[in-house]
Amino acid sequence: MNIILVSDSLAKSRNVTLSQAQVLLVAFGILMAGFFLAMATYFVTMKFATDLRNPYLRAIVTALHQEEVKRTETEMRDNLNALAVKVGELQARILRLDAFGERLAKAAGIKPSEFRFDEKPGQGGAAPSPALSRDLTLPEFRQQLEEIARVLDDRSDKMGVLDSVFMDDRLARKTIPTTIPVASGFYSSNYGYRIDPITGRSTFHTGVDIIAPPGTPIMAAAGGVVAAVEFHADYGNIVDIDHDNGLTSRYAHLLKSSVKVGDVVMKGQLIAQVGTTGRTTGPHLHFEVREKGVPLNPNKFFALDKQDARPVTASAKAIAPAKP
Numbered sequence: 001m002n003i004i005l006v007s008d009s010l011a012k013s014r015n016v017t018l019s020q021a022q023v024l025l026v027a028f029g030i031l032m033a034g035f036f037l038a039m040a041t042y043f044v045t046m047k048f049a050t051d052l053r054n055p056y057l058r059a060i061v062t063a064l065h066q067e068e069v070k071r072t073e074t075e076m077r078d079n080l081n082a083l084a085v086k087v088g089e090l091q092a093r094i095l096r097l098d099a100f101g102e103r104l105a106k107a108a109g110i111k112p113s114e115f116r117f118d119e120k121p122g123q124g125g126a127a128p129s130p131a132l133s134r135d136l137t138l139p140e141f142r143q144q145l146e147e148i149a150r151v152l153d154d155r156s157d158k159m160g161v162l163d164s165v166f167m168d169d170r171l172a173r174k175t176i177p178t179t180i181p182v183a184s185g186f187y188s189s190n191y192g193y194r195i196d197p198i199t200g201r202s203t204f205h206t207g208v209d210i211i212a213p214p215g216t217p218i219m220a221a222a223g224g225v226v227a228a229v230e231f232h233a234d235y236g237n238i239v240d241i242d243h244d245n246g247l248t249s250r251y252a253h254l255l256k257s258s259v260k261v262g263d264v265v266m267k268g269q270l271i272a273q274v275g276t277t278g279r280t281t282g283p284h285l286h287f288e289v290r291e292k293g294v295p296l297n298p299n300k301f302f303a304l305d306k307q308d309a310r311p312v313t314a315s316a317k318a319i320a321p322a323k324p
Helices: 020-048 055-107 138-174 298-305
Strands: 002-005 014-017 186-189 192-195 202-205 208-211 217-219 224-232 236-242 247-252 254-257 270-274 284-291 294-296
Touching: 055 138, 224 247, 236 254, 236 270, 284 298, 294 298
Parallel strands: none
Antiparallel strands: 002 014, 186 208, 192 202, 208 284, 217 270, 224 236, 236 247, 247 284, 254 270, 284 294
C-alpha cells in the first residue's frame, strides 16, 4: 500500500509504502483501541450510573437489571417445573411398589400390621453440626432424584418378578386337590389296607370314604377339566377331573353329576351329589387322588391347605381320618 503525503510545509510530496502485514497490524490496533474504549465506557457507565443524576443512564441500568431478573426467574421456573414432573413420576412409582408390597405380603401370609406400606419409615438421629452441613445445590438435588429413580426401577422390577412367582404358585395350588369335597359328614374308611365291608377280607383301599346323606353336594377339590362322567361296576356313577399336572381326582358312588366331559371346573364348584350307586353298603362319597394313575393318600393333600379345607362336621374330630 502506497500513501502519498501532501502538505504546504513540505517542499514536495512524500510516498510511504506499507506492506500487507503492516496494514493488518494497523487495522488490528485500531479495532483493539475501539474495543477497549467501548469496554471502558460501559464499565464507567455501569459503575457510576447510580451516582449520576442522568435519568437516561438510570433507565438503562434499570432495564438491564429487570431483564436479568426476568431471565433468572424464567430459568428457576423451568427448573421447578422439571423437578415437579420428576417428583410426580417418583410418587407414581412408589405407589406401584406399595401395591406390589401389599400383594406380596398377602401372598406370603404376612400380617398387614407387620408391614404398613402407607406409613413413612421412622428416621432420626443427633442434630448435625453446622460446620458439617450445607444446602444442596440444584445439580446435586437432580443427581439425588436420578439415583432414587434408578433404585425404584430396580426394586420395582425385582418385586414384579417375585409377584409373578407368587402368582404362579397360587395358580398351581388351585389345581392341587387340597379341599375336602363335602361340607358335612364323617370318615368311614381311610386310605390303605382295611377289612373289606362286603367280603370281610383284608384289601387295599385306594381312597377315603366320607359318610353323608344322599343328595349332599359334592364340590371339586381343585380346578381342572372333567375327564370322565360314567358308570363303573364297582365305583357306580363317577366323575374324574384332570388337574393338568399329572394329578387326577375321582368322586364315586354318586347319586348324579352336575358336569359333563370337557367342562372346566374351579375349586369349590358343585360337580355332583352323594349317592349309593355301585359297590357300597350305604350312601357315602369315595374320593381318590391319583398321580399318573397311581393312587395317593388324599389326606396328604388335605394337609397342604388346612385353611382352605372344609370341616366335615362342626367337630374337628369328625374330620380326622379314621385309622384303617
